Amino acid sequence: MVSKKNYTRLAIVLALVSLGLGMQQVYAHKEPHALDQLAAFEQVFMEQVRVGDLLFHGDGDTQKNLNVNLSRTGMACAMCHPFASDTHPHEFPKFQEQMSQFATLRDMINWCIEKPNEGERIDPDGPAMKALEAYIYWSNRNSKLDPGRH
Ligand code: HEC
DSSP states (O other): OOOHHHHHHHHHHHHHHHHHHHHTOOOSOOSOOOHHHHHHHHHHHHHHHHHHHHHHTTOHHHHHHTTOOOOSSSOOHHHHSGGGTTOOGGGOSEEEGGGTEEEOHHHHHHHHHHTTSOOOOOOTTSHHHHHHHHHHHHHTTTSOOOTTOO
């Protein structure tokens, strides 16, 4: 038979265990960011968007600075994709018909540089790719994530 005393002990043990579990909870972001930190992050992001915008519009100086050649046809990305239209960053990764393979947005950016633009493919982790990606995502920022879609 369980005595009243034992019930009390059990209750205390359970309370301690749940307290312990609660304390072990892990948070991705422990501290909320201060406003000036957020402003600094936003500034870094928008600077990348600005560089990407210049590259997307075929700016020669920016390409020279980053040592890339995005086109030999004289066509800039924006001539076929005004305001980054039809770049669909939210649909990646997906099976890409033009490449007959499963592709990331970066794969597709390089496909456009090499095929329609006849330029030189860029380092997928390099600064030009990061900037182009920033501009394309920013231009499509209200799209709903829908990976794999066509
Ligand atoms: C001469 C026209 C032309 C130019 C210039 C061009 N593209 Fe494209 N782009 C296309 C075509 C055609 C497709 C494939 C059809 C499609 O998916 O819309 C495409 C597709 C894309 C896609 C994938 C869209 C999707 O949903 O699959 C991305 C991303 C993209 N281009 C980025 C770029 C970037 C970045 C540049 C500049 C470096 C660029 N394009 C320059 C014609 C062009």
